[in-house]
Amino acid sequence: xxxxxxxxxxxxxxxxxxxxxxxxxxxxxxxxxxxxxxxxxxxxxxxxxxxxxxxxxxxxxxxxxxxxxxxxxxxxxxxxxxxxxxxxxxxxxxxxxxxxxxxxxxxxxxxxxxxxxxxxxxxxxxxxxxxxxxxxxxxxxxxxxxxxxxxxxxxxxxxxxxxxxxxxxxxxxxxxxxxxxxxxxxxxxxxxxxxxxxxxxxxxxxxxxxxxxxxxxxxxxxxxxxxxxxxxxxxxxxxxxxxxxxxxxxxxxxxxxxxxxxxxxxxxxxxxxxxxxxxxxxxxxxxxxxxxxxxxxxxxxxxxxxxxxxxxxxxxxxxxxxxxxxxxxxxxxxxxxxxxx
Amino acid sequence: xxxxxxxxxxxxxxxxxxxxxxxxxxxxxxxxxxxxxxxxxxxxxxxxxxxxxxxxxxxxxxxxxxxxxxxxxxxxxxxxxxxxxxxxxxxxxxxxxxxxxxxxxxxxxxxxxxxxxxx
Numbered sequence: 001x002x003x004x005x006x007x008x009x010x011x012x013x014x015x016x017x018x019x020x021x022x023x024x025x026x027x028x029x030x031x032x033x034x035x036x037x038x039x040x041x042x043x044x045x046x047x048x049x050x051x052x053x054x055x056x057x058x059x060x061x062x063x064x065x066x067x068x069x070x071x072x073x074x075x076x077x078x079x080x081x082x083x084x085x086x087x088x089x090x091x092x093x094x095x096x097x098x099x100x101x102x103x104x105x106x107x108x109x110x111x112x113x114x115x116x117x118x119x120x121x122x123x124x125x126x127x128x129x130x131x132x133x134x135x136x137x138x139x140x141x142x143x144x145x146x147x148x149x150x151x152x153x154x155x156x157x158x159x160x161x162x163x164x165x166x167x168x169x170x171x172x173x174x175x176x177x178x179x180x181x182x183x184x185x186x187x188x189x190x191x192x193x194x195x196x197x198x199x200x201x202x203x204x205x206x207x208x209x210x211x212x213x214x215x216x217x218x219x220x221x222x223x224x225x226x227x228x229x230x231x232x233x234x235x236x237x238x239x240x241x242x243x244x245x246x247x248x249x250x251x252x253x254x255x256x257x258x259x260x261x262x263x264x265x266x267x268x269x270x271x272x273x274x275x276x277x278x279x280x281x282x283x284x285x286x287x288x289x290x291x292x293x294x295x296x297x298x299x300x301x302x303x304x305x306x307x308x309x310x311x312x313x314x315x316x317x318x319x320x321x322x323x324x325x326x327x328x329x330x331x332x333x334x335x336x337x338x339x340x341x
Numbered sequence: 342x343x344x345x346x347x348x349x350x351x352x353x354x355x356x357x358x359x360x361x362x363x364x365x366x367x368x369x370x371x372x373x374x375x376x377x378x379x380x381x382x383x384x385x386x387x388x389x390x391x392x393x394x395x396x397x398x399x400x401x402x403x404x405x406x407x408x409x410x411x412x413x414x415x416x417x418x419x420x421x422x423x424x425x426x427x428x429x430x431x432x433x434x435x436x437x438x439x440x441x442x443x444x445x446x447x448x449x450x451x452x453x454x455x456x457x458x459x460x
Contacts, residue, residue: 007414025416026373026394027411032391033418035373066392073400 002032008047012037015055019063022070033058238283238328239320246284246320246329259335262310266302270339274299278307278335286326288316299337307335352387356397358439360387360407361424361432369410369423372398398422406431 004012012033013026021029033054040050081098088095189197196208248255268274276299283292293311298304311333320329352359363378364370370378375398378388401407406428410421424432 005413009415024399028395028420029391031371031414031417031419032373032376032395036431062392066396069392070396070399073396074403324420 004041004047008051009034011051011053016063019058019060020067021063022067025066025070028134078198111148131274180334236328238330239322240330242320242322242327242329244321246288246331247318249315249318258314259310263306263335263337265337265339266306269299269301269303271299272338274301274303275338276303276336278303278337280307280311280329280333280335282311282333284317284319284329284331286319288319288330290314290317296332303337307337310335351390352393355439356389356393358432358435359399360394360397360401361428362406362423362436364424365429365432365436368423372420372421375422403427 002021013030016026016029016033035045037054040053041047083093084098085095090096100285140146207323248258275296278299279297281294281296282290285291290311293308295304295308319326321327359379360375363375366373367378370392374390376394377390379387379389398407402409402422406425408423408425408428410423411418411420412421
């Protein structure tokens with residue numbers, strides 16, 4: 001058995017490296033070629049010749065097709081990841097992430113389901129572990145004889161004896177008594193006694209003077225009342241407020257009816273669509289007639305004049321009275337104008 | 342050379358089966374040993390180039406059909422291959438399938454030529 005020297009092996013190794021043999025294949029190829037060389041030496045070639053002949057046979061092209069075949073065969077099983085990362089830095093994290101993605105997803109999915117189930121079952125587990133409180137809906141009750149204890153005698157605490165307050169010195173004071181009979185000591189004098197005597201605050205036994213007339217003492221002061229001419233002055237005054245207000249015969253309703261019947265809506269106002277309230281003032285004379293008609297607040301457009309006209313048409317009023325006397329009274333009357341339609 | 346290239350065309354589909362059946366016979370082999378075994382058993386009719394062999398070996402390893410073991414021999418690493426349980430099953434299935442296929446081919450082509458024994 002002829003052996004290839006370590007020098008020869010080194011030479012073969014160099015040859016393979018020169019021809020760019022795949023690093024995965026290199027050790028095996030080296031062994032293979034070494035065996036081949038030894039075989040040739042066995043056949044009678046010198047080690048140098050054997051190596052030289054091998055060198056001729058192992059061309060870079062053959063090695064390249066070998067590499068390609070090798071890669072292609074292995075790549076059948078490799079995934080898209082290998083293709084994507086071919087010639088790139090696989091040590092960088094992205095490759096590992098891609099490679100393990102399916103596994104990680106599976107793990108996460110399984111983990112998620114487990115977590116979910118755990119969350120679902122934890123309450124049940126807890127409730128099964130903790131002893132359940134039995135709630136009895138029906139409880140059998142056993143009647144037992146009850147012996148009542150004798151009630152204890154209550155200990156009565158006597159209240160402390162009240163201390164006697166020191167006594168003040170007292171004097172008896174008689175309460176008023178109702179006396180039934182009062183004896184009038186001096187009854188009023190009889191008429192007979194007064195006949196020839198003067199009434200006085202004392203009894204004087206004097207002489208009987210028949211013609212003496214003593215003027216009575218002025219007990220009442222001079223009258224401050226109105227003199228005779230006062231009544232006329234009152235009549236002249238125009239009141240605004242009296243004890244008995246003047247009134248239309250028939251009352252307020254009759255007045256309204258009268259106004260409603262007699263007032264004609266002025267055409268001017270109707271055309272201009274004027275509505276509102278005309279306030280009139282007039283004096284009711286003692287004989288009930290109307291005088292001194294005046295418009296306090298008007299709305300114009302002929303309404304004021306119309307209102308005055310109708311007031312002038314009114315029959316005599318019941319005059320206002322002050323202290324029973326008919327007096328002049330100033331009266332205020334609002335007249336409403338409103339368009340119905 | 343022409344002979345080997347035309348052979349390699351047919352080899353492409355059967356190489357996997359060849360390797361598996363060889364390993365089923367011999368328990369543990371390394372790359373060069375496999376090429377030599379093929380060469381011997383076919384009397385040099387089929388020559389496995391290392392360029393075809395090693396990718397297939399690696400592929401099978403990746404599929405889980407093979408176990409590997411590296412030993413240092415004469416100052417270099419030698420990688421031994423052995424079938425796993427799953428690989429043994431695949432080897433059997435593949436061999437039967439290929440045998441059936443060859444029979445069918447034989448009937449189709451009508452060439453009564455003895456084929457290299459694979460099992």
